[in-house]
Amino acid sequence: MITLQGSPVSNYYRMVLIALIEKGFDFEEILTGPNQNPEYLSLSPMGKIPCIQVREGSLCESAAILEFLEDIQRDITLMPGGPYEKAKCRELMRMAELYIDLPARRVVLPRLMKQQVPDSDVAKAAQEVSRGFAAVARLTDFSNYLLGDQFSYADIVLYCSLALSDPLEGMLKDWSPAADTPGMADWRQRVSERHAVRAADEACQKAMPAFLAQFEDS
Numbered sequence: 001m002i003t004l005q006g007s008p009v010s011n012y013y014r015m016v017l018i019a020l021i022e023k024g025f026d027f028e029e030i031l032t033g034p035n036q037n038p039e040y041l042s043l044s045p046m047g048k049i050p051c052i053q054v055r056e057g058s059l060c061e062s063a064a065i066l067e068f069l070e071d072i073q074r075d076i077t078l079m080p081g082g083p084y085e086k087a088k089c090r091e092l093m094r095m096a097e098l099y100i101d102l103p104a105r106r107v108v109l110p111r112l113m114k115q116q117v118p119d120s121d122v123a124k125a126a127q128e129v130s131r132g133f134a135a136v137a138r139l140t141d142f143s144n145y146l147l148g149d150q151f152s153y154a155d156i157v158l159y160c161s162l163a164l165s166d167p168l169e170g171m172l173k174d175w176s177p178a179a180d181t182p183g184m185a186d187w188r189q190r191v192s193e194r195h196a197v198r199a200a201d202e203a204c205q206k207a208m209p210a211f212l213a214q215f216e217d218s
């Protein structure tokens, strides 16, 4: 039995949740936010979510978790088999995280927490994220899944990373890289219709109001 710790409001948590469901694992969830409690730090050394606990011990960092899940359960694969193809999958996973999620996150989260974010920071983030979208579009034509007909971790990570670029789009007028990337809207719809993705999205929607409430003025 695998224990997943975190919250479905986290897009990294949802990546792991989707993988667990897609691969048919037996798992339980323990809901927690990121925190610096010594007990949690012994499982997730940065205090970030998600982390998992398995028979052998604990594991954090979503990419490491996803690859571990792939290694222990190969009946339903979410990575291609060959070394080059596998590396292409990792390439897209990294690009979505480094060039879409992270630059967007730097301004979206402070704004969500009602902190002042200079317009220049928002513009810089948008510029970086635009480059990320253009780079991803050079690697795939979105005609079915990102790597062809096999649904993979690349799809999961990019799909979940868009949860950070979406609110960035909302912060700027006339900037919509997702809509402007040919094929992406249809791909996104396809991914969103998968049972595991729908379950993760629904869990996020359910948990979001309580998460947002903590930032409301009392």
Ligand SMILES: N[C@@H](CCC(=O)N[C@@H](CS)C(=O)NCC(=O)O)C(=O)O
Binding pocket: 009, 010, 011, 012, 013, 034, 046, 047, 048, 049, 050, 060, 061, 062, 063
């Ligand atoms: N690189 C980590 C990132 C995880 C992450 O940043 N999670 C966020 C929630 S979406 C978090 O725990 N943030 C709290 C923090 O950064 O201290 C992973 O892939 O798991």
